[in-house]
Amino acid sequence: MSAVVIVGAGPAGIRAAQTLVEHGVHPVLIDEASQGGGQIYRRQPANFTRPARQLYGFEARKASALHQTLDALAGQIDYRPGTLVWNAEHGALDTLRDGHAAHLPYQRLIIATGATDRVLPVPGWTLPGVYTLGAAQIALKHQGCAIGERVLFCGSGPLLYLVAYQYAKAGAKVLGVLDSAPFSAQCRALPELLEQPATLGKGLYYRAWLSAHGVPVHQGATLERIEGGQQVQRAVWRKGDQLHDTECDALAFAHALRSETQLADLLGCAFEWSTLNRAWLPRRDQAGRSSEHDVYLAGDGAGIMGADAAEMAGERAALALLQDLGQTVDPQRCRTLEKRLTRIGRFREGLEAAFPFPEHWAEQAPDDLVVCRCEEISVGELRAVVGEGHWEINRAKAHCRVGMGRCQGRMCGAAAAEIIAHCSGKALHEVGRLRAQAPIKPLPFGVEHDA
Amino acid sequence: MSPWIESEVIVMGAGIVGASAALALARRGHSVTLLERGFCGAQSSGVNYGGVRRQGRSLAQLPLSQRAHQIWGELPALIGIDGEYLRSGHLKLARSEADFVALQGYEAASRDHGLDLQLLDRAALRARYPWVGEIAVGASYCADDGHANPRLVSPAFARAARQQGARVIEQAGDSRVEHDGQRFILHTQSGLRLRAPWLLNCAGAWAADLAAQFGEPVPMESGHPAMLVTEPLPWVMNASTGVEGGGIYARQVARGNCVLGGGRGFALDAQRARPGQSAVLAILRNAVELYPFLAGTQAIRTWSGTEGYLPDHEPVIGASTTQPGLLHGFGFAGAGFQIGPAVGEALAELVCDGASRQPIEAFSIRRFQVRHDLASNH
Numbered sequence: 001m002s003a004v005v006i007v008g009a010g011p012a013g014i015r016a017a018q019t020l021v022e023h024g025v026h027p028v029l030i031d032e033a034s035q036g037g038g039q040i041y042r043r044q045p046a047n048f049t050r051p052a053r054q055l056y057g058f059e060a061r062k063a064s065a066l067h068q069t070l071d072a073l074a075g076q077i078d079y080r081p082g083t084l085v086w087n088a089e090h091g092a093l094d095t096l097r098d099g100h101a102a103h104l105p106y107q108r109l110i111i112a113t114g115a116t117d118r119v120l121p122v123p124g125w126t127l128p129g130v131y132t133l134g135a136a137q138i139a140l141k142h143q144g145c146a147i148g149e150r151v152l153f154c155g156s157g158p159l160l161y162l163v164a165y166q167y168a169k170a171g172a173k174v175l176g177v178l179d180s181a182p183f184s185a186q187c188r189a190l191p192e193l194l195e196q197p198a199t200l201g202k203g204l205y206y207r208a209w210l211s212a213h214g215v216p217v218h219q220g221a222t223l224e225r226i227e228g229g230q231q232v233q234r235a236v237w238r239k240g241d242q243l244h245d246t247e248c249d250a251l252a253f254a255h256a257l258r259s260e261t262q263l264a265d266l267l268g269c270a271f272e273w274s275t276l277n278r279a280w281l282p283r284r285d286q287a288g289r290s291s292e293h294d295v296y297l298a299g300d301g302a303g304i305m306g307a308d309a310a311e312m313a314g315e316r317a318a319l320a321l322l323q324d325l326g327q328t329v330d331p332q333r334c335r336t337l338e339k340r341l342t343r344i345g346r347f348r349e350g351l352e353a354a355f356p357f358p359e360h361w362a363e364q365a366p367d368d369l370v371v372c373r374c375e376e377i378s379v380g381e382l383r384a385v386v387g388e389g390h391w392e393i394n395r396a397k398a399h400c401r402v403g404m405g406r407c408q409g410r411m412c413g414a415a416a417a418e419i420i421a422h423c424s425g426k427a428l429h430e431v432g433r434l435r436a437q438a439p440i441k442p443l444p445f446g447v448e449h450d451a
Numbered sequence: 452m453s454p455w456i457e458s459e460v461i462v463m464g465a466g467i468v469g470a471s472a473a474l475a476l477a478r479r480g481h482s483v484t485l486l487e488r489g490f491c492g493a494q495s496s497g498v499n500y501g502g503v504r505r506q507g508r509s510l511a512q513l514p515l516s517q518r519a520h521q522i523w524g525e526l527p528a529l530i531g532i533d534g535e536y537l538r539s540g541h542l543k544l545a546r547s548e549a550d551f552v553a554l555q556g557y558e559a560a561s562r563d564h565g566l567d568l569q570l571l572d573r574a575a576l577r578a579r580y581p582w583v584g585e586i587a588v589g590a591s592y593c594a595d596d597g598h599a600n601p602r603l604v605s606p607a608f609a610r611a612a613r614q615q616g617a618r619v620i621e622q623a624g625d626s627r628v629e630h631d632g633q634r635f636i637l638h639t640q641s642g643l644r645l646r647a648p649w650l651l652n653c654a655g656a657w658a659a660d661l662a663a664q665f666g667e668p669v670p671m672e673s674g675h676p677a678m679l680v681t682e683p684l685p686w687v688m689n690a691s692t693g694v695e696g697g698g699i700y701a702r703q704v705a706r707g708n709c710v711l712g713g714g715r716g717f718a719l720d721a722q723r724a725r726p727g728q729s730a731v732l733a734i735l736r737n738a739v740e741l742y743p744f745l746a747g748t749q750a751i752r753t754w755s756g757t758e759g760y761l762p763d764h765e766p767v768i769g770a771s772t773t774q775p776g777l778l779h780g781f782g783f784a785g786a787g788f789q790i791g792p793a794v795g796e797a798l799a800e801l802v803c804d805g806a807s808r809q810p811i812e813a814f815s816i817r818r819f820q821v822r823h824d825l826a827s828n829h
């Protein structure tokens with residue numbers, strides 16, 4: 001009989017694997033990364049020896065617990081690190097590992113593919129020295145190197161303060177934090193945020209710590225453009241009517257996260273619009289069941305809820321899968337998990353209110369701004385195509401190649417949708433979503449495979 | 452109830468065939484309504500490989516194909532863009548002596564049609580196209596065949612039709628079609644009502660339904676050619692290629708990406724298709740022997756489309772044998788992009804002049820009704 005398979009060895013995937021094993025089911029766990037942990041608890045390479053406390057801060061205990069869980073599962077699961085799932089169809093996954101392609105039929109599948117940064121480009125964003133917040137954090141966590149010596153952090157979302165804090169702690173010169181969200185929004189969001197006092201506390205702590213250590217934190221400050229010749233030299237930003245500039249040699253920016261939904265799409269899962277995430281997401285019930293009877297969804301890959309929720313959702317999805325296989329599971333545990341997830345959901349709404357999407361971004365984006373860096377498509381080119389009547393995102397892609405390049409729209413898709421919606425006067429959800437096409441990531445010619 | 456939309460001709464399906472028919476009719480001053488279920492030029496016509504070649508077609512298609520060749524040469528004047536159309540030359544490769552003999556046979560048989568094919572033996576092929584893999588033993592070269600960007604070309608035909616006065620209605624599929632003895636009456640799902648004495652069935656892989664409704668069933672099946680594109684590569688391919696007997700065809704666009712096709716995918720539903728892992732892996736494995744420069748490069752995207760195939764791999768073009776006013780133009784078996792503009796013009800001529808300039812009798816829908824007629828005459 002074919003296996004139960006989990007894609008993604010982050011908090012969601014690891015907890016799902018653990019839960020399955022506890023019930024006597026031994027899954028295959030696949031992750032593209034060479035080591036488990038996922039985005040937040042990404043491990044350092046084997047030859048690095050920084051202590052967990054230094055790498056993961058407040059989350060050190062959780063990170064170590066998750067890593068230990070994965071290590072303890074050795075021998076009980078078929079763990080396949082360094083393995084990309086590039087396609088899925090008809091109840092099977094197609095994988096690539098060390099240049100070798102393989103076909104893996106599954107009986108049931110849990111998709112726990114996580115998220116990447118949501119990027120809203122500004123002029124100059126393609127200059128060397130400009131990173132996403134996530135990439136800046138990965139550089140630090142994984143390789144132990146900073147993206148620059150004098151770094152500015154911009155955008156919005158909880159990751160903004162966290163990464164700035166981590167950089168400052170690691171000894172980098174943090175020139176400032178530019179948060180596009182106004183302070184007033186964060187005050188208004190306080191009731192929902194209080195749903196998770198510990199998480200809120202951490203958020204406040206990062207900000208307070210930054211201020212106490214002389215790092216300027218500007219709220220309601222938007223990045224206007226990034227300037228430089230060969231490399232970032234200066235950021236120009238606006239607060240109210242005032243323009244400011246800050247000299248820097250590196251800059252990290254992002255506006256929250258976006259889910260990696262391609263696998264669910266390739267497998268035909270039904271999608272629904274999520275106002276909270278400003279995205280089309282695979283539909284799931286409270287337990288994580290998708291519209292497809294053999295596909296389950298857990299973690300940030302099905303809507304951004306953060307690492308704690310990912311762990312719970314992974315466990316809950318695994319329990320649902322076990323139930324569907326006819327196993328008895330503890331109903332109390334299922335209810336508890338669902339209740340906690342609901343609570344985190346409310347907190348998440350608070351976060352969205354506290355770090356609201358910059359509604360004016362699309363309107364203000366200049367025509368010569370590159371929106372799709374793979375295909376070098378400018379906002380003006382995209383607007384021209386929309387002006388010709390192409391308001392559906394896949395049609396806009398067909399006409400001007402936005403999202404058609406190497407990254408397949410995972411970098412530019414969200415921004416392109418915003419531009420199209422604003423320019424056509426349609427609601428964001430009407431613009432649709434870029435259809436997933438294999439390969440999820442580029443695939444080499446000459447790849448070997450078992451025919 | 453919405454008011455009647457009256458026109459002389461309703462064209463069902465805004466692929467390259469329907470859109471070019473609508474354009475030709477509008478240019479000749481006829482009132483035309485072009486009805487499209489989804490978006491203009493978003494099905495086969497917008498997602499195909501982009502090969503614009505005459506070489507290799509059945510001899511029966513060559514007169515229309517030659518006419519299409521002329522139209523392609525005048526693209527900017529006709530549709531306002533060049534559609535990245537390039538007469539790059541088309542190289543049909545032979546992997547065995549038997550295949551090369553077949554290419555020689557085609558060259559001889561098609562000589563009167565003016566394709567100006569050149570046969571290249573192994574040495575000539577190596578000398579002129581050093582990037583072709585050792586596996587090729589010879590080739591047939593057509594200097595004026597080439598390729599274009601279907602994403603741009605096909606919707607531009609519909610846009611040009613609109614600019615010439617055609618009424619173009621998108622998001623209007625699954626209409627109820629009737630004939631009241633004088634005119635066709637269509638009710639779209641979206642609530643529109645249309646009337647016209649002429650109806651052109653240019654509904655691509657979905658055209659068999661309408662034909663069947665008027666008593667002309669055809670054994671058409673859908674097929675889904677697998678397509679793949681690489682990251683941008685240094686410029687090497689100074690000709691687009693095909694392979695005798697079937698194989699992996701390839702072309703390189705100005706941006707540097709190589710587009711490859713070969714093998715078949717599968718249908719997701721009636722309208723959507725994917726190339727499928729086996730076809731994709733087969734291309735990735737086998738392309739390198741024909742195109743060694745691809746070794747180590749990466750494929751960034753794959754796709755497919757939905758195309759209609761009749762058993763003899765020839766299209767249906769021409770008048771209905773059962774319903775006056777109904778014309779068909781569908782079922783191009785993976786090769787309708789090049790010929791499509793000429794088919795559209797031929798259909799327009801049937802409406803305006805009662806006959807097309809090029810012979811189309813070989814493509815009559817009658818060929819599928821022989822047995823049916825015999826049965827009913829009995």
Ligand SMILES: Cc1cc2nc3c(=O)[nH]c(=O)nc-3n(C[C@H](O)[C@H](O)[C@H](O)COP(=O)(O)OP(=O)(O)OC[C@H]3O[C@@H](n4cnc5c(N)ncnc54)[C@H](O)[C@@H]3O)c2cc1C
Pocket residue numbers: 007008009010011012013030031032033037038039040041083084085086112113114115116117133134135137138159162257260298299300301305306307308310440
């Ligand atoms: C760069 C980055 C940094 C973050 N840092 C923090 C943080 O510090 N604090 C915080 O609270 N949240 C952080 N987040 C948010 C984070 O997404 C969640 O908190 C948490 O990691 C979600 O867990 P998960 O299990 O859902 O997904 P992830 O942890 O993202 O794990 C998903 C895993 O799936 C794998 N994967 C995805 N697609 C494929 C594929 N096709 N084939 C094979 N493997 C695949 C990935 O390699 C990844 O390891 C960060 C997010 C990002 C993108």
Ligand SMILES: Cc1cc2nc3c(=O)[nH]c(=O)nc-3n(C[C@H](O)[C@H](O)[C@H](O)COP(=O)(O)OP(=O)(O)OC[C@H]3O[C@@H](n4cnc5c(N)ncnc54)[C@H](O)[C@@H]3O)c2cc1C
Pocket residue numbers: 463464465466467468469486487488489490491492493494495496497498499500501502503504623624625626653654655656657658675676677678754755756757758780781782783784785786787788789790791
């Ligand atoms: C992947 C692929 C690669 C190909 N490569 C090449 C190539 O290199 N060279 C070449 O010459 N040819 C190629 N072809 C074939 C070529 O694309 C087609 O033969 C050609 O586009 C057919 O045009 P069409 O207008 O008949 O069909 P389509 O483009 O499919 O148009 C038919 C239209 O009718 C619409 N429609 C259907 N039913 C209804 C309805 N009831 N009401 C309203 N509208 C309706 C559809 O939505 C569609 O837009 C390829 C095809 C595919 C799929």
